[in-house]
Amino acid sequence: MNPLSIAALEQTAQRAAEHAYAPYSKYPVGAAVLAPDGTQYSGCNVENASFGLTNCAERTAVFKAVAAGHRQIACVAIYTPTPEPAAPCGACRQVLREFGPDMKVVSVCDGDGRIETTLSALLPNSFGPESL
């Protein structure tokens, strides 16, 4: 995958965090997913007074991509304004897996640390469409 498109995806994720609705956790997250045709979709976390209804940034981005007609995701970038990068939560790993079991996962933050991995490393022996 082109390093330039990954760098651009990281920037999109960072910008998306500016729209995070996180009044309860005060933990904004931005995400961006890359479709195979190069299109990017961004997302932020959207919390709710009924806390359990919160939607993570990654899932917001995936749902936007799918709603636009995509069925494959090549890469996801996640940004948090924190000193250390954050890996996607378990629920988001499963939702991402549906649309790209081999996708690249990149987490960036305000510090120098970054996580670069794959979904299959984060979610081994996963359950997916082929399992049904």
Ligand code: THU
């Ligand atoms: N959050 C995400 O947006 N993505 C994750 O992968 C982990 C957690 C959000 C949910 C909630 O709004 C806040 O971060 C604190 O958990």
